Amino acid sequence: MTELRAQLSEWQAAAERVLPRWWTKALAGVLVLIGVALPFITGSQSGFLNGTIVAIAYAVMALGLNVVVGMAGLLDLGYVAFYAFGAYCAGWFGSGFFFGLHVHVGVAPTLSHAIGIHLNIVLILLAAVVICAVAGVIIGLPTLRLRGDYIAIVTLAFGEIIGVLAVNGQSIHVGGGMTLTAGNLGISAIDQPWFPGVGSFSLLDLRPWYWLIFAILLIVLFVNVRVRDSRLGRAWVALREDEVAAVSMGIPLVKTKLMAYAIGAAFGGMSGAFIGAYNTQVNAGQFQFGFSVFIVAMVVVGGIGSIWGALAGGLLLGYINNYLIPDVLNDLPSRFGLHFQLSSVSFGIFGFLLVLVMVVRPQGLFPERRRTLEMTGEVAALDAELGAEPEAGNAI
């Protein structure tokens, strides 16, 4: 294994000698171009393009959660709350749901006299970012004194409370006969995004949707990389590694942790607002704990703390969930004479993946270097140490 690794790094060094210094930038540029050109290959209506759009939206969420879980080391099991806030932003500010109001900013001419609040998709995304950042700080506040799995439980509780609020929001009145949410009926007929010069998006042509979420992905990736390499990113790592040492070195604990929650939540909200608009409805039933775990699984499978891991994990599980399981492998059990569809046990499959990755390769598929050392270096050393311990003969 070490020989293989040495060989690989030798090859990498050789390749870097040959290539000019700007080759990473060139590679990134080529990848972006391929990304932009993708819908011309797949066609404007294919199930694959649909799967790709949703997978990218999930990858954006995974990137957001990676800030909280990976970089800052705060295990957040209530991430679905930000999905909910984001999706409800799309519902509240882009449909006729608040029928007592007439607000129109930058929407298609056909909507300019419709009832309700109708904002341009860019404004909706910004609103989702702001609302989710505030919600992230509120959820983060009670966890500041806690650590480890207690944080996980408090965030989980918050996520569940938000889910219950969404389902029961029909009975919460906000005045004028309007309610907070439409519960399990769902807020439906959310506006299609509209841009001047482009016109309204439509579900008959998925390409504009793809380019919109691709642009969001690029922005989120850029922010992620810049934040990781900033003073704030280093503060997160320091807090994650040793809180007491970091605080005594002068890192502001409250501000740093809350920034992690706010930034992670903002990305989740962006993606949630996009998914809300893309589905053209927001249904309270979709905000379940299982979704939080789904996003955690993306981060874990990709490699906790690694931006490229979160991106890869998000795309991978997004494709598995939205393309591979429902479209390709769904009748697999029936071929073995079993009477169920694979999509009904998709969460079991993700659970299995979580266990498998954690036991076999805890650093994930595309690990960050520092995390690899943490997850495997110590484990290997300890295994060697504990291996000397006799298993039998020391009964109670």
Place this chain on the structure above:
Amino acid sequence: MRHPLRARLANVGHVNTTTITPSPPVMAARPVAAALAAARQYVGRWGLIVALLALPVYYGINDLVSGYQAAVVAGHPVIHHDLSKLGFNFAEGLSDGAIWALIAIGYTLVYGIIELINFAHGDVFMIGSFTAVGMWSVLGLSLTTSMLGVIGGLIVALIISMLTTGTLNVLIEKVAYKPLRSAPKVAPLITAIGCSFILQNVGLLWRGGSQQSVNDLLGSQDVVFTVAGVPILRGYLLAWAVTIPLVFGLSWFISRTRPGKAMRATAQDPEAARLMGINVNSTISLTFLLGGMLAGAAGLVYAVYETQVWYFQGFRAGLFAFTAAVMGGIGNVRGAVLGGLIIGVIQSLSDERIGPQWTEAIVFAYLIAIMVLRPKGLLGEETREAG
């Protein structure tokens, strides 16, 4: 019999003794800060207790002052001004709470010994319910079986489901937690969530995706006797009859037997325990076995008492029981029982008076309140995680 299973470091070798002690308030220099610190201490001591008393006291006063509708006779509502409705809430809550207490003990034992929230525990409880219900049909229990036959059959089903869930819990520990004992703590937590989802989907394939009614073997809603206007149902008696002996038996086991002593020693300091010749691995397995067996017993009681089972019941039960364990002080068996009973009463009050659709939110709000006000719980000591 004071045996708080105080947890120390699970990850042997990865020693990271970062205990944050609250800095002593600087009295003379900053009187405002000192006052704030004193206020915070006061809130920490009494806040949770006040929050817990708020619901029953409010509804008790409400019942006494404005009364409640007890029945409708000839089209006219009969208004009572007494506490028997509150008493009914308490009786129901204490029997629901007995089930949560059994599950909560499993959380608290495991957390005490390896500092892991065993997320799969609620789903182990669900598998216990399913096993028990499966055993009824194997044993041929139905509504026409005689009372003696039902009781005998239930005892057999109880033993089998306890053995099943105990074994299952040990298996989960071997496969998913043991390889990660020295990894960072987030790793076993994530595998625990993974196991929880796997078990849920096993349940989904086993009995389908919707709530399933099962035979009401005992007539769990039949009133046995009435105490001060509060009807005591058969289901309540069953919950207490199973829970009380099990809790006392477990207490005895932990405080009096050699394996119990080994459990306490491992909880306090696994490394020192190993140096003293205790087999830490088998002690941890034993802990999982006991926790799983209690969850299996709770599963049977739940199936008989609620007369319906569902693959998703374990999720809610698990979170309620975890809240109970934290409320009582995690790592503390008596605390888990107390917490379970309190959660049961909160649930029953909320179900009846606020609306069952809000119950989850209210219990979770209490969970957050505990974390903010008193992370060590009612009977617990400071833990490294929560302190």
